[in-house]
Amino acid sequence: MIIKKFLGKTEEDAIALAKKELGNNVVVLNVKKNVKKKGLFGAFKPKLVEVTVALEEESETLERTRREAERKQAAAPAKTESPEKKDAQKADKASENIEKRLDTLQTLLETQIKNKKSSAVSEKTPENAEEKKEEVPEEKDPKTSPEDEEQTRFLNLLHTTMLENEVDEKYAEQIMEEIEKIRKPNMPMDYLLANIYQKMILKFGKADGISPSENQPKVVIFMGPTGVGKTTTIAKVASSYSVEEKKKIALLTADTYRIAAAEQLRTYANILEVPFRVVYTSEDMKNAIADFKDYDYIFVDTAGHSHQNVDQVDNMKELLDAAKEVADTEIFLVLSATTKYRDLLKIADTYKSITDYRLIFTKLDETSCVGNLLNIKLFTDAAISYVTYGQNVPDDIEAFNAQKTVKQLLGGKH
Ligand SMILES: Nc1nc2c(ncn2[C@@H]2O[C@H](COP(=O)(O)OP(=O)(O)OP(=O)(O)O)[C@@H](O)[C@H]2O)c(=O)[nH]1
Ligand SMILES: [Mg+2]
Missing domain, CATH: 3.40.50.300 (P-loop containing nucleotide triphosphate hydrolases)
Structure with missing residues (x-):
C-alpha cells in the first residue's frame, strides 16, 4: 500500500493532485483543513487542505483475493475466547485508549508514513516483498509474551466494537484475519489500529457524488x-x-x-x-x-x-x-x-x-x-x-x- 499526503487550496484540488500522481484508485484516508505551508513565509501564506491518500497496489489486491479464496476453502474453526469479558476493567481502559488513539489518527498515520518511507523502495516489487518477508526478525512465541496478550486484547476489543456496531460477523472476521497476517509480536498498537482503519476505508472504496454531464442533462x-x-x-x-x-x-x-x-x-x-x-x-x-x-x-x-x-x-x-x-x-x-x-x-x-x-x-x-x-x-x-x-x-x-x-x-x- 502506498500512503502519501497532498496539499491543495481545497480538498478537491488536493485529491485531484493525488489522482494525477497515483491514479483514480486512490482512497482518501484523512483530510486536515487549515494547514499552513511549511517554510519561512508559511505563516503569511493562505491556509491549505492536506489530504492523506492510500493506494492499494495491484499485487496486494490479487494476493488478498487469493488468500480469501484459500480461507473459504480451509473453513478455519471459529475463535471462542473472549478475554475482554473476563476482565471488564482492562477492556474499559483499552476502549478509552482506542478513542484517544482514533482522535489522534492523523499522528498515527504520520508515523506510518515515516515507516513506509523508510521501506518504500524495497516494497515496490513482489520479488522484493518476498525478500522483505524473510528479513522480518524472528517471531517470539506469541502466546507467551505479555505485550502480545495486550495486543490480542486490543484486537478482540476492536472486533467486539465492530460487532456491537452491527458489522456482520463475516466481515469483522475478515478484517481481523487480514490484520492477523501482518501482526508481529511487539508491533505497536497504533500501527495495528492505523492498519485496520486503512483497510476498512479501502473496503468502503471511492464514493463519488452526482457528477455533471457535458452538453446534456x-x-x-x-x-x-x-x-x-x-x-x-x-x-x-x-x-x-x-x-x-x-x-x-x-x-x-x-x-x-x-x-x-x-x-x-x-x-x-x-x-x-x-x-x-x-x-x-x-x-x-x-x-x-x-x-x-x-x-x-x-x-x-x-x-x-x-x-x-x-x-x-x-x-x-x-x-x-x-x-x-x-x-x-x-x-x-x-x-x-x-x-x-x-x-x-x-x-x-x-x-x-x-x-x-x-x-x-x-x-x-x-x-x-x-x-x-x-x-x-x-x-x-x-x-x-x-x-x-x-x-x-x-x-x-x-x-x-x-x-x-x-x-x-x-x-x-x-
Ligand atoms: N429522521 C430522519 N427522517 C427522515 C430522513 N429522511 C427522510 N426522513 C423522514 O422519513 C419520512 C419519509 O420520507 P419520504 O421522503 O416521504 O420517503 P419516501 O422514500 O419518499 O417514501 P415513499 O414515497 O412513501 O416510498 C418523512 O417523515 C421524512 O421527513 C432522515 O435522514 N432522518
Ligand atoms: Mg416518496
Whole structure:
C-alpha cells in the first residue's frame, strides 16, 4: 500500500493532485483543513487542505483475493475466547485508549508514513516483498509474551466494537484475519489500529457524488423501499443544486401509486420554482428528458417498493432503461440506516437486476450503529455516495465520509 499526503487550496484540488500522481484508485484516508505551508513565509501564506491518500497496489489486491479464496476453502474453526469479558476493567481502559488513539489518527498515520518511507523502495516489487518477508526478525512465541496478550486484547476489543456496531460477523472476521497476517509480536498498537482503519476505508472504496454531464442533462433516478426518505432526499439534493449551485433543474416523479406522493414533490418543485412533471410510461420519460434537454439535472422520484413485489421493480427498470437510452443517467438506491440487516439484504436482492447503482443511506440520526453501511457496501459492491441525518431540507445531507464512519465503527465518538 502506498500512503502519501497532498496539499491543495481545497480538498478537491488536493485529491485531484493525488489522482494525477497515483491514479483514480486512490482512497482518501484523512483530510486536515487549515494547514499552513511549511517554510519561512508559511505563516503569511493562505491556509491549505492536506489530504492523506492510500493506494492499494495491484499485487496486494490479487494476493488478498487469493488468500480469501484459500480461507473459504480451509473453513478455519471459529475463535471462542473472549478475554475482554473476563476482565471488564482492562477492556474499559483499552476502549478509552482506542478513542484517544482514533482522535489522534492523523499522528498515527504520520508515523506510518515515516515507516513506509523508510521501506518504500524495497516494497515496490513482489520479488522484493518476498525478500522483505524473510528479513522480518524472528517471531517470539506469541502466546507467551505479555505485550502480545495486550495486543490480542486490543484486537478482540476492536472486533467486539465492530460487532456491537452491527458489522456482520463475516466481515469483522475478515478484517481481523487480514490484520492477523501482518501482526508481529511487539508491533505497536497504533500501527495495528492505523492498519485496520486503512483497510476498512479501502473496503468502503471511492464514493463519488452526482457528477455533471457535458452538453446534456444528467438524469438522476432515486429508487428504494417505501418510506426510506427518497422524496425528502431529492428535495435536499435538488435545493442544493438549484439554490447553492445555481443549476437548472427539473423534477419528475414516476410515483403514480399515491396521489400524495406526487403532491409532495410538486410542493418542493413549487418552493424551488423549478418545473415538475409526472411520468407514467417509458415514452413519457423520454419525452420529458427531451423537453428538458437544456437543463443541467433532471431528478426522478420513484414509488417505494416492497421487497415482496418484484413486478414493481420490473416496471421501474423499464423507466430506467428508457432514461438510459436517451440520456446520461445515474441511479441511487436509497436505504435507511435503521432497517434491519436481514431486510436490507432482501431489499438489495430485489434490485439485483439493476447493477449500476450507488447507495444513499438515510436516517443516520435515528441509529448509532452504522455497521450496515459497511455490510451493504460489501454485499452489493455499490459505493455509498451520500448520507442523510435528519428531516431538514436542504441541510441534513452530506457526502459520505468513510473516515468518519470507520472511526465510529472502531469505537470513536459519534
Ligand atoms: N429522521 C430522519 N427522517 C427522515 C430522513 N429522511 C427522510 N426522513 C423522514 O422519513 C419520512 C419519509 O420520507 P419520504 O421522503 O416521504 O420517503 P419516501 O422514500 O419518499 O417514501 P415513499 O414515497 O412513501 O416510498 C418523512 O417523515 C421524512 O421527513 C432522515 O435522514 N432522518
Ligand atoms: Mg416518496
